[in-house]
Amino acid sequence: MELAKSFEPAAIEGRWYPTWEENGYFAAGLDTSKPADQSFCILLPPPNVTGTLHMGHGFNQTIMDALTRYYRMKGHNTLWQPGTDHAGIATQIVVERQLDAQGISRHDLGREKFLEKVWEWKEYSGGTITRQMRRLGTSPDWKRERFTMDAGLNKIVTESFVRLYKEGLIYRGKRLVNWDPKLHTAVSDLEVVQEEEDGFMWHIRYPLADGSATLTVATTRPETMLGDTAVMVHPEDERYKHLIGKLVKLPLTDREIPVIADAYVDMEFGTGVVKVTPAHDFNDYAVGQRHNLPLISILTLDGKINDHAPEKYRGLDRFDARKAVVADLEALGILEKTDKHKLKVPRGDRTGVVIEPMLTDQWFVAMSKPGEDGKSITEKALDVVQSGEIKFYPENWVNTYNQWLNNIQDWCISRQLWWGHQIPAWYGVNGEVFVAHNEEEARAQADAAGYAGQLTRDADVLDTWYSSALWPFSTLDWTPEYPAKSNPALDLYLPSSVLVTGFDIIFFWVARMVMMTKHITGKIPFKHVYVHGLIRDGEGQKMSKSKGNVLDPIDLIDGIGIEDLVKKRTFGLMNPKQAAQIEKKTRKEFPDGIPAFGTDALRFTFASLASPGRDIKFDLNRCEGYRNFCNKLWNATRFVLMNVEGHDLALEHSQAADGSCPATPGAAPLQFSFADRWIVSQLQRLEQEVAQYFTDYRFDLLAQAIYRFVWDEFCDWYVELAKVQINGSDDALARGARRTLVRVLETILRLAHPLLPFITEELWQTVAPIAGRKTHPSIMLAPYPEANPARIDPESEAKVERLKALISACRNLRGEMTISPSVKAPLVVAGDAAELAPHLPYLAALARLSEITVVDDLPADSLAPVAVAGETRLMLQVEIDVAAEKERLAKEIARLEGEISRASAKLGNESFVARAPAAVVEQEKKRLADFSATLEQLKPQLAKLGG
Missing domain, CATH: 3.90.740.10 (Valyl/Leucyl/Isoleucyl-tRNA synthetase, editing domain)
Structure with missing residues (x-):
């Protein structure tokens, strides 16, 4: 598979997603022989069936998909349960508006005909959000997709209602409720x-x-x-x-x-x-x-x-x-x-x-009434969190959960709509109530009670949140006979592993799922609740159509021109003045529209923003930065392939646990340098960090760690160090560098796959065969990398840190002396020759040096500036324009003295030290120390020049 010259996300995304789905790679694992701790399940908070993907969905689903892909690669039985919600009010409003446009009301049609229209609309528009989820690269088991109004879930909703009514936990009464006078x-x-x-x-x-x-x-x-x-x-x-x-x-x-x-x-x-x-x-x-x-x-x-x-x-x-x-x-x-x-x-x-x-007759769930076991459903929900059976991440959200449950009122579950789960209650002419699974059962109850009159079914439907509260077990095909009668999915995936949700529905959904699942099944619905903040614009404002600051994640993936963006943001606004203001704001903010960032860059942006807190400011510049990151990874892969394809990588050498490769009879020699061992050691540390960040749900730190390693350590340093070995005369070291390059890159791709699914799949298909690791048809089925502590090498890490310091010191000298990058300059180094020897080939190449001379001490009479790296002193042997250098040093010393004076004044101000945040004070102290240290280096240089 030949790698294209440039990264084109649209083509890659269009090719790989159908391949994954058609091959069944998203299917739930149902291997009952695996240990219980190797089952991972996550529930999709069911979005509105007639809705569209918004930034909150994109953020939430990126996190869920990253977790799912991670545990799938770790070999767990894995289920990401998808589905959509019937969204009673929202969907009914949409269909009623369509009828209004035709001059028809739902009452003209009657209930049965109206519901036919709603189902028609659901079939027409219901797939929009799931198609958009596919564009985002999500990997739920689509074959298990559920709908809160499908026959199976409807049956479970009815069963739960009848059960709770018989237990006295559902009742009908006249209570005060929020009433919408327009919707009735x-x-x-x-x-x-x-x-x-x-x-x-x-x-x-x-x-x-x-x-x-x-x-x-x-x-x-x-x-x-x-x-x-x-x-x-x-x-x-x-x-x-x-x-x-x-x-x-x-x-x-x-x-x-x-x-x-x-x-x-x-x-x-x-x-x-x-x-x-x-x-x-x-x-x-x-x-x-x-x-x-x-x-x-x-x-x-x-x-x-x-x-x-x-x-x-x-x-x-x-x-x-x-x-x-x-x-x-x-x-x-x-x-x-x-x-x-x-x-x-x-x-x-x-x-x-x-x-x-409004005071109306409604159906309620009794939140504080003790059940048959002596505890209310509220008490059970509080107990499982207090005991640690359910844990919140971050932990502070427990307080929000507890506060609501400790002050809870009975839950009004009836709605005066036609679209939804119709309440399974039938009334006699004198107000007799018969709650049953069906009308036949209600008739039997009426007969047993001696009532022979007509029965009329309750016209109300259940609150959408009622059916959503059953989601953890209804989607797994729970039956009233559970646990005596079960199925593999229910056994493996109840409770699920983690619920990923925003803090705004802790009350409405999270707590209610805990209450209903625990009471009805005896099990908790999920073990962990990861609560994230809500996406806001770059200024911290809530995204809303009226403010004209909404971003569509699909537009960020595909890009959108300014004219289309303006039309999208002003569409449907009746107020011309507001529309004009939004258009002006949009044209100022996005004069050229929004470029296509691709799915991977958007997902990486979402992950990087997932820090603890209530609000998440979405900065479009991050998308730009992470698109550049994808390009960097692409180009680094092309470099590696160009330097390893067709070459002997000594893959036949077996590698010991500590990373060493004992000599294999008849094979070409292989040697790993301290640079090779360093990058492998850093990789082990990265793998340890990544595992911890997944465990702690710190996706922001996860993204940072991968970004830092790929960009800074692998691309900016190791690739350059590897070039020295590849271009050197030692074949064994060249093989070591090539093998390390391709093996580390292949591991990086697997590490990054949960966040960057498309680009990693495309690159891995080319890299893995060369690295000798193509034993799976897709990267998403390959094993996730795990750290090997035996391969952590502090000695090599120390050597590379010293080498970095030497190279940086030389580069600083070149910058100070304005030496062109194209010019190679000779260097004199004062230090231990034996200790410096392994570093010199890398130093010469990366610092653009013509030669390096190691001496015991630098010549005292030289006028050239000196740099210090640890205990080593370095000096470039080039002619100095003494007058220009004196002027430069004098200006720099004056600037530093000014900075030192300002920092000292701040730190000497008791009011500043007392009131400023500790981090600001510490930063000021560090600035003062750095300025002072630099000044102490420059003064002797100026004195040496006669200044």
């Missing part, structure tokens, strides 16, 4: 966006029923006062203690409501008096439960005032009612004042309308 459904907290907006705080006087005084309350939602059932004060507030238990007249109504005392009130905020509307505020609802207050709902499900309010307001939209209420309060003279006020407004993320806390 309850929504989860995750589907509510809290946006800071300009509003008002209205101060209203509530008169005491006996007419003796008034109490002033402040509210941002005056229309809800129509549903007030109390006003409250703090029990220790001396201003109002005497009023507790009295009644006030609720303005605009004919009702009287009590003054109650509750510690929830903040005495320091406002007037210290708070109105209580239990049916329209979550905090008020809790107060109402404590004080047995009536719940008066004054809104219809579409956000209009209902018949529980005074007649004049009935039928008004809630915001029109607000205006009317304020006007009437003002007319009565009891609106004390109106202040401008910044407030958090909850809006539906899909509709943008203000979410209303």
Whole structure:
């Protein structure tokens, strides 16, 4: 296989991914003979079936794929379980909009016909995100792909609901929930966006029923006062203690409501008096439960005032009612004042309308009720983390997990939609409830209960997060008979190894998977939870269409022209001014569009950004840098191939554990230099680091380590050192260099494969046969490199570090004396001749020296500058322009003295030392030490020149 002259990622990606998938390389391992600790499983957080890949997906999936490829190469049974989520609200909205464009509503079609339309849409657009995942090089077992609405998962959803209902852990009740008045459904907290907006705080006087005084309350939602059932004060507030238990007249109504005392009130905020509307505020609802207050709902499900309010307001939209209420309060003279006020407004993320806390009949999972074993599902979820059975990485996210579970409310699992898992409950005409697997079973229950009337199925569906909570075992085809009846995948992969997720869904998904999996199967869903930050733009801003800062990972892979990028970013924006601003910003930021970086460069960028923290700033310059890294690796491979192909690499020599190659009878001699042993030693250290970074989920350090070794150690140093041996007269050393070059390169490719799948496969197919290591059809099936401590060679490492210092000293001298790179110069070295001897061939070649003379000491009368490398002193034997050199040294000394003065002043400033971060102070100390050391070298040189 001939290697192309340049790295063209598109051609490589288009060739290799189909090859991997068609040959079944992603298939789950089901070898039950392997030890339990050799099973690795990871679950894909199921993306929206009708969605598209965004930067968060790209980042998350790069990490998951790197782990999967790593453990696959380590020989583990490996499963990356893919699948998509039916995304109840999002998908239904898309299809309803399509129908709206035709002048049709879902109610015109009816439920059955509407669901047919949704399934048609799912089939049409459902594969978009999985096609994009393939472009990213991900390697899940596509043959095991699941969908949260497929028949198998639907059966498990129903089974779990029936089971939890029978255990008393699922119930139906009237509770306060987030309600979207446009969608006419309850929504989860995750589907509510809290946006800071300009509003008002209205101060209203509530008169005491006996007419003796008034109490002033402040509210941002005056229309809800129509549903007030109390006003409250703090029990220790001396201003109002005497009023507790009295009644006030609720303005605009004919009702009287009590003054109650509750510690929830903040005495320091406002007037210290708070109105209580239990049916329209979550905090008020809790107060109402404590004080047995009536719940008066004054809104219809579409956000209009209902018949529980005074007649004049009935039928008004809630915001029109607000205006009317304020006007009437003002007319009565009891609106004390109106202040401008910044407030958090909850809006539906899909509709943008203000979410209303609404009292409705819903289905709930009881989070704190003890089960048959005496523990609630919440307690079980807390226990498995506290015991260490489930571990979080980084560990601090345990606090977020615990805090939510320790303050948890019952989970509303019903949604007033048509698309989703329909709730398996049937009702009789008088409200009888029969929960069953199917209507036949419900009918049997009804007959047994003596009810012979008609049954009507509950029209609601389950919250999308309910079916997602079952993902760890439903995707593995769990059955109610488990564990007596099982299957190899369930045995091997429950619990899975690690869940890779963002911190924003620890509550909604992670905790719920733990609760449901532990309760239903008795097992934890996963052993580790790796929590990463969220991708933001280079300025730390959240990526959003309205800000025009969204990046599409596919555009970074393929590239996109500026015109197409502008169209993409402004598409669908109704506000022309906003569109113009986004266009201007885009053209300024990307005047030439976005170049094609290729998948590998993007993946390496994602990995390099995966450091602990909440936010990850995506810097496009990193993509550029890692594309250059891919080019560097490509060109280094071409160099190695050109220098080893057709040459004897002495592969017939067997290699001992310590890396030595004993003489093989009849074979050409082979010798490894200290440079060869050094790069192999460094490789072992890299392999140790890489293994640890995979274990610790430190993908940023993993990327850094591979980058540093490939670019700095292998390409910039070892390749240059190897050239000296290859071009030398010693055939044994040349063979050692060639063999080391190709063997180290082949190992690098396997090490980097989990992060850079495409380029490593392409290069490995050419390099591995020459290196004598092509025993697998694909690099992804080859064994992952493991460190051999016996091959770590501190002596050779010390020698190369000394050689680097000598070469760097010579290069600095050449730079100081402005000697052209094309000119070879003679060098005089003062040091131990025997100790320096092995270094001299490399030094001469890499420092561009015509000859090297080793002496006991440098001539005292020479005017040439001297460099120091450890205990060795070096001097180039070239003519010196004394006047120019004196001027140069004088300028440099003056600059250094200025830097020393500034650093000393900073460190002498007690305020700076006390307030500056410790790292900044240490950096300043190091600068001072470095400037001082350099100054001490230059002063004698200037003195020698008569300066």
